[in-house]
Amino acid sequence: METGWLVLLSLALGLFVGAGFVILLHMAERRGNDAVTAVSSGVPDGVDHMIDALDFAGLVLDPSNNVVKASETAYTYGLVANGLLVHEEMLRFVARVRTTGDSVNEEITLARGPFGEAIIHLDVQVARLGARYILVLAEDRTEAYRLEEVRRDFIANISHELKTPIGAISLLAEALEPASDDPEQVRRFAKRMGTEATRLTQITREIIELSRLQSTDVLASAKLLDIDAIVSAAVDQNHVVADARGMKIAVGGSRKVKVMGDETLLTLALNNLIANAVQYSPDGSRIGVGVHHGDGVVELVVTDQGIGIPEDDLRRVFERFFRVDQARSRNTGGTGLGLSIVKHVVQNHGGDIRAWSQIGQGSTFTIRLPEATAETAASRGEKQR
Incomplete structure (x- = not known):
């Protein structure tokens, strides 16, 4: 009998201890949850x-x-x-x-x-x-810093480029008075002044053109254009200089290709490429102008047999005022803005421009533009010819 009571007492004690242990665990868990809640409450939702x-x-x-x-x-x-x-x-x-x-x-x-x-x-x-x-x-803010640096460089370059012809004109004007009794000297100084004035006019015109390209959306007023007409106009603008140097401008490739854009600007871009090819190629050489299209892309390719561009300079040829050969560019009247204008014209037409060159073997510049389809023309109320 006494043994039975001891067994019952042991069982009761065990249940009591077990229950107490469970209660302690529950309290500990609750306190832990409260602590987590207290910590998390400092972080706003979302x-x-x-x-x-x-x-x-x-x-x-x-x-x-x-x-x-x-x-x-x-x-x-x-x-x-x-x-x-x-x-x-x-x-x-x-x-x-x-x-x-x-x-x-x-x-x-x-x-x-x-x-x-x-x-x-x-x-x-x-x-x-x-x-x-x-x-x-x-x-x-890196891009903002880069643009500010470009702006400073642009202003510095403009100041430098304008200072050269303005300074030359000023010196020539001073030299004219003492030479007034020498007609030959007067003619020589006057001719030089005319050259510098033309250069100054070209720089000013190209700076204005570049600024306009960067502030307007060409495609907002784009029209359906015939690439044949653009190529013909650009080639005609360079025929006189090329013929005088015994150079041949050969045109080939696809015909009746259409693009959407501004005819004056695209002609200007292609004209700049052809003019560069003529300027930096030897007398009697050949300039190639080709048109290719496929997969919705139109390519205008200008190839020359000129002096070529060093690989390190090829990446920079589209920068404002950058010139591969400073001395030769000044002698030929180059401003260093022509290729930058080409790049902006092409980009404003939704395209890109690529350059390849090898020293002594010439250069190739390729303008790539979206080809205008019948659907594109119809969406703008144009008619394919």
Whole structure:
């Protein structure tokens, strides 16, 4: 009997201890959930979605500077590694925000990639996010810096290019008065002044043309054009100079090809390419102008047998005022704007331009434009001829 009571007492004690243990576990779990809730409550709802939607760098740091959320761009910029913000200057901004509570908005420059060859400029904003977290946003301003640099270079180049003919005209004008009794000297100075004035006029006209190309949408008023007419007009504009030097301009390829665009501008672009080919080719050589089309693309190809362009310079030939041979360009009246105008004309027509060259064997420039189809013409109320 006594043994039975002991067994019952042991069972009761076991149940009591087990129940107590279960209660302790439940309380511990509840406290853990409460703690998680308390921590999470400092992060506003929707932060994850906001970071994912950013098209620039964005990340959230916890009190230990661990990255709890980061956009894809933050990794692309190399700001995050092993779950940490790795840029020292940004970490200093974060520390300042934690200390003062005031937001930070600064511009920084950092190397992009492990080799440090590419530089990016970032507009960085750092601010508190709730009670515990820090929000870091970084927007790439590199393109704005590049455009500002291009603008400065353009102004500097214009000043330099205009100064040359203006200075020459001024000196020649001063030389005319002492030479007034020498008709031969007067004629020589007057002829030189005329040459410099023509050069000054050409530079001014091309600068205005380039500015117009960069500020207007050619395709907004595009018309259905016959490439044959454009080729014929551009070739005619160069025949006199070519004939005088015993050069032949040969035209071949596809006929009756159509594009949408501005006839004056496309003729100007092709004329510039042919004029360059004539200018930099030897007397008695051959210039080829070809038209090809297929797969919805029209190609205008200008080939010469000239001096060629070094490989290092070939990438820069479409830059404003860039000239492969500075001395020769000045002697022939080149402004360094012709190929830049060609590039902008072609781009405004939805196309591109490519260059190939080899020293001593000549150069080939290819304009590629979208071909106008019957459907394109119909959509604009045009009729194919």
